[in-house]
Amino acid sequence: MTREPVLIRVDGTRASGWEGLVRCMSLAYALQRRRRTCHFLSQLEPASLLASAIKRGGNEWLDADAPAGQSEDLEELTQEIRRIRPAAVVIDSPNIGPDYLAEIVALGPLVMSIDTQAAFRLPSQLVFNPTLSQTAADYEVCPGTQVLCGRRYPLVRPEIRRVRPIRAQEPPEPIRVLVGFGDDPHNQTERIAKLLVQSTKVPHIDILARTWHPQLEAWRALAAESSGRISVSTETSEIAGRVSRCHFALCDGNSWALEFACVGVP
Numbered sequence: 001m002t003r004e005p006v007l008i009r010v011d012g013t014r015a016s017g018w019e020g021l022v023r024c025m026s027l028a029y030a031l032q033r034r035r036r037t038c039h040f041l042s043q044l045e046p047a048s049l050l051a052s053a054i055k056r057g058g059n060e061w062l063d064a065d066a067p068a069g070q071s072e073d074l075e076e077l078t079q080e081i082r083r084i085r086p087a088a089v090v091i092d093s094p095n096i097g098p099d100y101l102a103e104i105v106a107l108g109p110l111v112m113s114i115d116t117q118a119a120f121r122l123p124s125q126l127v128f129n130p131t132l133s134q135t136a137a138d139y140e141v142c143p144g145t146q147v148l149c150g151r152r153y154p155l156v157r158p159e160i161r162r163v164r165p166i167r168a169q170e171p172p173e174p175i176r177v178l179v180g181f182g183d184d185p186h187n188q189t190e191r192i193a194k195l196l197v198q199s200t201k202v203p204h205i206d207i208l209a210r211t212w213h214p215q216l217e218a219w220r221a222l223a224a225e226s227s228g229r230i231s232v233s234t235e236t237s238e239i240a241g242r243v244s245r246c247h248f249a250l251c252d253g254n255s256w257a258l259e260f261a262c263v264g265v266p
Contacts (some may be wrong), residue, residue, distance in 0.1 A: 004087035005037045007109075009077055011068050011093060013045035017183045018210065020092040021050070022255055023114060023130055026155045027090065028059050036087075041080055043067060049212040069095030074103060081107050088112060091124075098123060115139075130155040131258065154258040159236045163244040167264045171245050175201065178246045178265070180208035182254030187215055190222060192250055197229055206242040207232045208256060 008028065012021030021042065028038035038059040043066075044050040051061045062080065066072035068091075081089060081104070089104055092114035102123045105111050112126040116133050121140040129149035136147045177196055181188045189207055196202045207223070209216050211234045223230040233239050243259070248266040251257045 003035060003037075005039055005084060006031055006088050006090060007039050007041060007077075007080060007084055007086040008090045009041050009064075009068060009073075009093065009096075010091070011043045011064065012050055012212075013043055014185075014214075016043075016067070016093070016095075017185075018212070019183060019254055020114070022182075022210070023155055024090060024092055025054065025057070026157055026255075028054075029057055029157070032057055032059070039080070039084055039086070041077060046212050053211065067095065068093035069097065069100060074100055077104065078107065081109060085109075090114065128153065130255075131253075154262065155255065156259050156262045157236060159240040160243060160259045160263060163240055164263045166244045171247055174203045176204040176206060176242075176246045177202050178206050178208060178242060178249035178251070178260070180249060180251045180254070180256040180260075182210075182252060182256060184213070184215070184252075187218075188252075189219060190215065193219070193222060193230055197226055203229060205230045206246065208239055208242065209234050 008024050010020045010024045012018045031038055039062060040054050040059060041062045041064050043064045054061045064073060065076055086109050088110040090112045091101065094117060098120050101111060101113060105123050110126065111124040112128055113122055113124040114128050114130065115122060116129050116131050118134045118138040122145065123142050125145055127139055127141060127145060127147045130153060132151065134149055136149055139147050141147060179189055179192050193205055193207060196205050207219050207230060209219055209232055219232050223232050233242050243263060243265060246265060249260045251260065
């Protein structure tokens with residue numbers, strides 16, 4: 001079996017958001033279990049925290065010179081494909097168009113597009129939608145392209161999936177509420193947590209956060225002032241424990257929402 005690496009083109013910045021990067025990191029974790037290293041060609045912000053998160057899983061990070069989709073980015077990606085010679089290239093960016101993808105397909109490796117919009121005809125050999133936003137019939141693709149989307153294909157981390165047997169029974173009281181808004185550019189997390197803490201019927205509020213979120217320290221300060229009623233979890237093992245004990249969750253349409261649905265969290 002070949003152990004050629006996989007090259008992933010995705011950005012994780014305040015401008016682009018971090019959902020695409022989180023998806024690709026989950027995919028890289030699954031590939032690592034099959035002994036296949038992933039090389040991330042990405043613009044990262046904050047770079048130090050995100051780069052360490054990528055390398056913690058045994059993967060590599062290459063700092064991209066330009067945002068995904070620009071002509072300079074296409075030139076750099078072409079150079080990296082010729083240097084690394086990957087078995088596949090995974091591309092996750094709404095700013096990348098059909099001409100860009102066609103150039104990468106012409107270089108030879110299998111190209112997988114992570115696409116949630118179905119906005120144009122995709123020349124990639126594999127199209128993957130890990131959300132429930134589209135059906136296979138919504139995509140216009142080239143002959144021979146395989147489309148993976150629908151209820152069978154959401155990305156759910158194994159640590160979260162393993163709590164399904166625990167969730168088969170109603171969690172014991174007192175009531176625990178999860179708050180997880182992903183990128184949360186408008187800081188809805190803090191607003192919702194402050195509203196919930198005013199209710200005596202909700203004694204425990206668990207905030208799910210990503211280690212690189214700019215409001216993380218503010219949420220930790222809020223938790224410190226709550227007399228133990230609010231907690232902040234960032235590690236996957238911690239989050240899995242919170243998910244197993246919660247009674248319901250408040251979130252938006254991010255990757256956590258699909259994980260909550262998978263294990264039966266209302």
